[in-house]
Amino acid sequence: MNSAAFEIVIEDTGERFTCAAGENILKAMERLQRKGIPVGCRGGGCGVCKVKVNSGAYTARKMSREHVSVDEEAGGVGLACRLFPISDLNVEVVGGLRKSVLAERLRH
Amino acid sequence: MAQSSVIRPGHISLRVLDMEPALVHYRERMGLQEVDRDAHGRVYLKGWDEQDWFSVVLREADRPGMDYVGFKVINEAALNTLERDLRAFGCTTERIPADELKHCGERVRFTIPTGHVIELYARKDYMGNGLGRVNPDPWPEGLKGMQAQRFDHCLLYGDDLDGNLKLFTEVLKFDLTEQVVDGDLKLATFLSCSNKVHDIAFIRHPEKGKFHHASFLLGTWEEVLRAADLISMHDISLDLGPTRHGITRGRTIYFFDPSGNRNEVFCGDYTWYPDHQPITWTADQLGRAIFYHDRKLNQNFLSVVT
Ligand code: FES
Ligand SMILES: [Fe+2]
Numbered sequence: 001m002n003s004a005a006f007e008i009v010i011e012d013t014g015e016r017f018t019c020a021a022g023e024n025i026l027k028a029m030e031r032l033q034r035k036g037i038p039v040g041c042r043g044g045g046c047g048v049c050k051v052k053v054n055s056g057a058y059t060a061r062k063m064s065r066e067h068v069s070v071d072e073e074a075g076g077v078g079l080a081c082r083l084f085p086i087s088d089l090n091v092e093v094v095g096g097l098r099k100s101v102l103a104e105r106l107r108h
Numbered sequence: 109m110a111q112s113s114v115i116r117p118g119h120i121s122l123r124v125l126d127m128e129p130a131l132v133h134y135r136e137r138m139g140l141q142e143v144d145r146d147a148h149g150r151v152y153l154k155g156w157d158e159q160d161w162f163s164v165v166l167r168e169a170d171r172p173g174m175d176y177v178g179f180k181v182i183n184e185a186a187l188n189t190l191e192r193d194l195r196a197f198g199c200t201t202e203r204i205p206a207d208e209l210k211h212c213g214e215r216v217r218f219t220i221p222t223g224h225v226i227e228l229y230a231r232k233d234y235m236g237n238g239l240g241r242v243n244p245d246p247w248p249e250g251l252k253g254m255q256a257q258r259f260d261h262c263l264l265y266g267d268d269l270d271g272n273l274k275l276f277t278e279v280l281k282f283d284l285t286e287q288v289v290d291g292d293l294k295l296a297t298f299l300s301c302s303n304k305v306h307d308i309a310f311i312r313h314p315e316k317g318k319f320h321h322a323s324f325l326l327g328t329w330e331e332v333l334r335a336a337d338l339i340s341m342h343d344i345s346l347d348l349g350p351t352r353h354g355i356t357r358g359r360t361i362y363f364f365d366p367s368g369n370r371n372e373v374f375c376g377d378y379t380w381y382p383d384h385q386p387i388t389w390t391a392d393q394l395g396r397a398i399f400y401h402d403r404k405l406n407q408n409f410l411s412v413v414t
Contacts, residue, residue: 040412042345044125045172045368048412062125064368064414065170100410101312105290105391 006085010036011054011092019085024061025051026080038096042081049080050095057087067095111382112281112301113190117308118160118180118232119209120262120322122369123169127151129366130166137342138324138371139253140164143235146210155258155324156251160232161211163259164322172367173414174319177262177308178215178227179280179301187230190280191216197279206231220275222266223316254335254373256324261306263320265313265413269294272310282307285380286355290391298356305356305377311410318413321362321370328375329359335373339363348409352400355389362409369414 004021008028015036019028026049029037040048047067053076060073061082068077077094124130131151134140140153143162152162160180167175181187194201194216204215204227213231220226238248266272276282276299285305288296298306311320326332332350339346339361347370349361360374389397396403 040408041364041368041370041414043172043364043366043368045364045414046412062170064125064172066173066414067171097407098411100405100407101314102288102295102391102394102410103405103407105293105295106394106405 006056007088008085009088009090011090012036019089021086022084024081025058025083025085025089025091029080037080037091037093040081040097044079044082047079048095048097050077050093051080051083051091052077052094053083054090054092056085056089058083058085058089060084113182113186114228114280114282114301114307115180115182116302116304117177117259117261118229119163119165119178119212119227120259121150121165121167121175121177122319122322122365123172123175123367124166124365124369125168125170125172125367127166127168130168133344133365134164134166135252137253137338137344138373139251139255140324144210150209152210154235155256156248157237157257158259159234159236161235162209162232165209171414172365172369173317174224174262174264174322174369176217176225176227177264178212178229179307180232181228181230184230187214187216187228190228193279194218194275197275199275199279221268221271222264222310224264224266253338254324254326255331256326256373258325260323260325260374261304261308262322263309263311265311265318265320266316267312267314269297269310269312273297273299276308283380283382283384284386285384286387286389288355288389288391288394288397295391296355296389300380303379303381305380313413319369320413321372323372323374326373326375332359332361332373332375336361347412348399348406351402354393354397354400355387367414370412 040046044063144152153164199218211233215227215229282299286298345364347362358374358377
């Protein structure tokens with residue numbers, strides 16, 4: 001059993017939370033009821049949780065190429081729901097929920 | 109309104125990032141039955157109460173989403189007629205040879221104005237639901253997870269809803285059953301080729317070809333609650349529900365597969381007949397149209413797609 005835990009810092013908001021080894025950073029954020037990274041499908045498919053890791057080490061599971069290119073992935077960009085820390089991490093939010101045509105219309 | 113020679117959505121091909129977790133999800137959690145695999149690594153599944161060989165095809169790829177949805181038509185003559193009518197309408201059609209998907213006859217493939225790929229086919233091998241056709245029992249034992257009965261419909265996101273509506277009603281002879289409008293602008297359209305209140309639906313969205321959800325039928329509201337229990341038991345990514353839709357009256361829950369494709373299981377919408385008139389929802393009542401209890405829009409439900 002690996003009981004290691006790492007500190008994740010969301011640079012945009014200064015939010016800090018703990019992520020256990022083997023847990024993805026989006027899941028840790030949600031479990032601790034923290035905010036900062038937008039949450040979508042939680043499966044590496046929708047792209048809304050896209051982040052850039054500015055410092056620290058992690059492993060990434062397969063993510064949709066629609067949202068993270070090979071170059072981006074090599075440059076530290078990934079989907080938070082598919083990133084597993086192996087050290088403390090500083091991340092910056094890149095993604096977000098798209099505008100919904102329906103919701104826009106409701107506001108008129 | 110004319111009855112369509114299209115019978116039902118008969119298959120959907122979904123892309124998944126990793127096959128093994130996808131199979132745990134669709135087979136063990138949703139309760140679809142694995143019925144075949146092919147040389148391309150595709151896995152074929154069906155709901156227990158479907159008669160044809162398969163209704164879901166999973167393919168491993170570098171991005172999730174939908175490859176295509178296939179509709180079964182009544183016979184080969186109808187397939188030829190619809191192919192001709194699609195061409196006359198301005199669609200480019202392509203014939204996919206029989207057995208490119210195992211157990212499936214020739215498919216006529218075309219792209220609709222929202223950029224989604226649709227197929228029509230007349231023949232698929234018969235498997236049955238395992239209960240026999242003489243004095244059958246009502247359900248089979250040994251079903252898994254949510255015990256999904258069948259692939260029922262899909263909801264797709266795209267830009268040219270008006271073009272789709274014209275194609276589906278004028279060429280494929282679907283009925284518009286419900287719609288969401290803002291003045292003259294159609295925001296959502298629900299279309300039927302059968303007695304179901306929707307066989308396919310579209311929501312307006314700036315990008316082409318996006319996939320919102322594939323939906324599977326359950327028997328009762330109690331089964332929808334049981335599906336919700338299974339979602340927590342197995343830590344499946346929940347979108348929302350259980351709740352009631354105003355549109356179609358469906359009792360429903362939404363969740364995601366391990367690659368981020370949205371699924372729905374539902375029960376209890378109403379019967380559509382071809383002499384019915386469509387229902388209209390206005391944009392200012394959108395909250396209750398979509399989630400009848402909350403009466404609030406949910407940004408994730410509206411904008412998270414693959
Ligand atoms: S939440 Fe959809 S990709 Fe992470
Ligand atoms: Fe649905």
